[in-house]
Each structure stands twice: as structure tokens, then as C-alpha cells.
Amino acid sequence: MPMPKIRSLRNQLVLALCVLVSVVGVVQGVSSWQLSKAGMSALLDLRLEQVATRLYHSGLADSLPTTPARGSQPERDIYLVVWKDGIETPYRSTDPSLALPRDADPGFTTAMVNGESWRIFTLREPMMVVQVAQRSRVRHELAQATSLNTLWPMIVLVPLVWIAVLLVVRRALRRLTRLGAQVQAIDMTHFDQLSTSGVPTEIRPFIVSINKMIERLEQSIEGERKFISDAAHELRTPLTALQLQADNLQPHIAPGNQERFRELQAGIRRSGRLIAQLLRLARADAAVKADTVMRVDVAAVVVDVVAEVLPIAMQRGIDIGADEMTSAYVRANDADLGIALRNLVSNAIRYTPDGGKVDLSVQQRDGMVWIEVVDTGPGIDEALLPRVFDRFFRANLQIEGSGLGLSIVLAIVNRYGGSASLRNRTDGQSGIVATIGFPAVP
Structure with a gap:
């Protein structure tokens, strides 16, 4: 039957908490990334709307060039087109090559123009239509760059939280390590009770149980020591008397029985040495004064x-x-x-x-x-x-x-x-x- 693997409680806690922190960090990062992209998109839309509104209400539409050079505007800029009733072609435009759909619905729309996707805001007013457009690709790049910046704090914080988890768990379990060392030091001469001071509430019943076990073990071993000591003391006196009696009896033993008698004396001496050894063992097992x-x-x-x-x-x-x-x-x-x-x-x-x-x-x-x-x-x-x-x-x-x-x-x-x-x-x-x-x- 295979032996079960002994796994470290500290490692399990650290791993579980680090996985939890990582999952929360990833979810938080993805959420922040998505929210940042949505916020940046809304901000760019607001910019298009504000430009169109100001262009109409401040009368700046007439200040736009009538015949700008084709392709003279940087592609990351926003593009402006002004239409007037009765004129089929744009009244004003920042790039004549950009043919925005004049019939676009008011507000924000996304349309393909010249093979590219454009985000367009259309402002319809009496006698005039103002359109402000921006490449969807440019908007995506801006939103992507801004969103990635929101991930850096998470990328830095997650490893720091891992380190913090390791230190916190190690410190929390340090008390258990000390208790383990105290338990390991328990032997036949040291039965010190484990202190419950500073021990977490969940572990205290376990420590109390160990202390009760130590107490029972001490009582059991002390009973064994007392039995050995008492038995040795009780046997030493009759054996000593038996030795004296044998020594006194030796001159009266018949010559033919002297060898057997010497064997009897040797047996008595061996028993005496054994009792002396038992007394020494009982003293050696006793606690040090x-x-x-x-x-x-x-x-x-x-x-x-x-x-x-x-x-x-x-x-x-x-x-x-x-x-x-x-x-x-x-x-x-x-x-x-x-x-x-x-x-x-x-x-x-x-x-x-x-x-x-x-x-x-x-x-x-x-x-x-x-x-x-x-x-x-x-x-x-x-x-x-x-x-x-x-x-x-x-x-x-x-x-x-x-x-x-x-x-x-x-x-x-x-x-x-x-x-x-x-x-x-x-x-x-x-x-x-x-x-x-x-x-x-x-």
C-alpha cells in the first residue's frame, strides 16, 4: 500500500493564497483593462462631439480651407467635413479625398470609408451638416496604450503580495515550529508542558490535548520508575541477608557439594548486581535536581x-x-x-x-x-x-x-x-x- 504524501501546511497555505491573489489580480487586471478601453473610447467620442459642436456654434466652419492639399493631414488627427444644403460636394473639408457618408444618422456611427473603418460623429443642423471622423485603428491604438498602462501596477503588486503572503504565513506558523521543537525535546527526563500563550484559538485544543498526553506519559513512566526502584529496594535486603547466610553456611557444606554451593553464591551475586543496576537505572531516569x-x-x-x-x-x-x-x-x-x-x-x-x-x-x-x-x-x-x-x-x-x-x-x-x-x-x-x-x- 503506497504511503500518503506528507505535504507542508505552510506550502499549501502559501500556494492557495498565491493562487487566489493571482486569480483576483488577473480578474482585476482584465476588468481594469476593459474599463480603461471603454473609458478611452468614450473620451475620444466626447472629443469628436465637442469639436463638431464648437465648429458649428462658434462659426469656425467657414475658416476651414476650401481646397486643402490631399493627404496633407496626419492620419492620427481627426478629420472635419462640412456640408451645406444645395451643395452636392463638401462645403469645407480638411481632406477632400475623404468621402464621408453625408446621409449618416445623427450621432455616432462606424462606417467603412476608402477601405478603412472610421468612427464618425454627425451633427445635423438647419442648412448645415458637420461631420467629425477618426480612424478606428488610431482609436484602438490609443485605447490599447492607455489600457496597458493600467496593468503595470497589477503586474508589480501581485509578486509583492506573493512575498507578503509568504512572510505572513511563515510568521503565523513560526509559533507552531517552536511548539514542534518543544515536543521533539520531550523524553523520559523532560516532560515540560507546552505553553498556550500566543497560540491561535484554532490550535489551542490540539495543544491542550498534547499537554494531557504528556501528563499521562509522565505519570506512566514515573509509575514504572517507582516500581523498579521499589522492587529493587525490596529485593536488595533479602538478597543481602541471603548472601550473608550463604557465606556463614559455606564452612558447613560437605566437600562434595562445594562446587554446587559456589554456583549458588554466584547466582546470588548476579542477582545482587542486577538489582544494583536496576537502582542505577531508576536514578538515571529520574529528573535532574x-x-x-x-x-x-x-x-x-x-x-x-x-x-x-x-x-x-x-x-x-x-x-x-x-x-x-x-x-x-x-x-x-x-x-x-x-x-x-x-x-x-x-x-x-x-x-x-x-x-x-x-x-x-x-x-x-x-x-x-x-x-x-x-x-x-x-x-x-x-x-x-x-x-x-x-x-x-x-x-x-x-x-x-x-x-x-x-x-x-x-x-x-x-x-x-x-x-x-x-x-x-x-x-x-x-x-x-x-x-x-x-x-x-x-
Whole structure:
């Protein structure tokens, strides 16, 4: 089944409004063009009528030349013809070659004269007929030029309105973008409610629903944390008592049952470690308390962790050290940072064969402090890498572990707005590169 296309709401709004503005602009432009042409035509008609009226009433008809030169008048001018009763030919004319129809109806008419279309105004008065004419082609050119001038404002304004629409829509949706960023920042350690201040009325119910969902999610996760913490606390006391009882009972176990008894003790110790890991996970998932956050020297934490695991590494002949130790600081709880790094280093030592090598480095770049742990172990199947931070997941079942170490690392990193990753080495050697990063502080 094909996936539906995800379309941008902003792009849809911008496109719809721009199309609407364009349609309105085109309709308005065409209307203005037509009205301008009609207005120009009416203005030219008024001019013909005024010339004919003035020619008759002011007695200027007699001042027209009796025998003008043929074709001497510019074709864009208006042409005048005066007829008098009893005279078959024009009494006066600006161009004798123009034979206007003397019997034309009074007022405005359009007629073909000498193979051209003419607009003619005929004024019939006693003893005299005055005709004023203009080429239809000239009238059309004048109206066209004037009408086109009315389109320029529309041609300029429509693109400006497009830009205005884009800016207005972008500004209107900027609040949604910020809300989206806030929603994206929600995780197991950050359950901040979305603010409804400045949110459009139509979107407010949606924001309220998201806030209720965040509240339910926070309650659910808090219930899970409390259950894990309470269960670990309740189990730790009887397990500790069971461990003491087993230690006290060991001298009284028959020699033939000592091996089985040691297996029992190992099982008790594994259960104790699992409970300790569950308690650490519950603490890592809890919200950060402001009074526990301080400026932590990352290099000092790395040195302390290396010193703590050094005896185990030396016992197995593993070379553990630091390649690069940049002086860098982060704002965190030093105990949390130590737990996260200790889990990574412990994992590296556990999976590195005897005589192998584990290298640590501290680098600062792009506003982050990166701690890298590189081992020479067997690596992890690429298909399993996306699951290594899942709780209780173990990539290698042959090696003892609870499957919670990397989950604790991820919870601590998320707690302080950092990131964690695990990948296989790509330098020709087998092994894992584990990286955690925290925001740097001066």
C-alpha cells in the first residue's frame, strides 16, 4: 500500500493564497483593462462631439480651407467635413479625398470609408451638416496604450503580495515550529508542558490535548520508575541477608557439594548486581535536581574510572590508557558521569580478550565534549547495533551481564542533553567504538 504524501501546511497555505491573489489580480487586471478601453473610447467620442459642436456654434466652419492639399493631414488627427444644403460636394473639408457618408444618422456611427473603418460623429443642423471622423485603428491604438498602462501596477503588486503572503504565513506558523521543537525535546527526563500563550484559538485544543498526553506519559513512566526502584529496594535486603547466610553456611557444606554451593553464591551475586543496576537505572531516569549539577572536569573523571578498573585490566593483561585528554568541562553530576563512563569501560574490558587493548580519549568540538572508548574485542553484528541501548538486551549471551549497562549510559546522557553511540571499528581492526557526548561549558 503506497504511503500518503506528507505535504507542508505552510506550502499549501502559501500556494492557495498565491493562487487566489493571482486569480483576483488577473480578474482585476482584465476588468481594469476593459474599463480603461471603454473609458478611452468614450473620451475620444466626447472629443469628436465637442469639436463638431464648437465648429458649428462658434462659426469656425467657414475658416476651414476650401481646397486643402490631399493627404496633407496626419492620419492620427481627426478629420472635419462640412456640408451645406444645395451643395452636392463638401462645403469645407480638411481632406477632400475623404468621402464621408453625408446621409449618416445623427450621432455616432462606424462606417467603412476608402477601405478603412472610421468612427464618425454627425451633427445635423438647419442648412448645415458637420461631420467629425477618426480612424478606428488610431482609436484602438490609443485605447490599447492607455489600457496597458493600467496593468503595470497589477503586474508589480501581485509578486509583492506573493512575498507578503509568504512572510505572513511563515510568521503565523513560526509559533507552531517552536511548539514542534518543544515536543521533539520531550523524553523520559523532560516532560515540560507546552505553553498556550500566543497560540491561535484554532490550535489551542490540539495543544491542550498534547499537554494531557504528556501528563499521562509522565505519570506512566514515573509509575514504572517507582516500581523498579521499589522492587529493587525490596529485593536488595533479602538478597543481602541471603548472601550473608550463604557465606556463614559455606564452612558447613560437605566437600562434595562445594562446587554446587559456589554456583549458588554466584547466582546470588548476579542477582545482587542486577538489582544494583536496576537502582542505577531508576536514578538515571529520574529528573535532574538543580542542586546536584556542578561543573565537572571530564579528564579527572576519566582518570578516576581508569584507576578503578586498572586492577581488573592488569589481571587479564589488557592495556588500558588514554590517547588524547583535552581539558574540558561539562555541567552534570560527577557521580552520573562516572557511572556512565564506568559502564562503557567495564563493557570494553569484559568483551576484550586477554592481552587486548582499551583506549580512552576526550575531545571538544562543536560545543560538545566527546568521550570515546575503543576496544579490540570481537565487535557486534551490524544488525544488532540498533538494539544495543535497549533494556535487558545482550548482544553476546556467552558473556555474563544484565543487559542494563548501556541503557543506564543512554539514560544518563539523555538526562543532560547529550548523545551516545556505538559502532564497529573501521580502521582494519575488530572492536567497538563507544562514544558519549555532553554539552561543553567554559
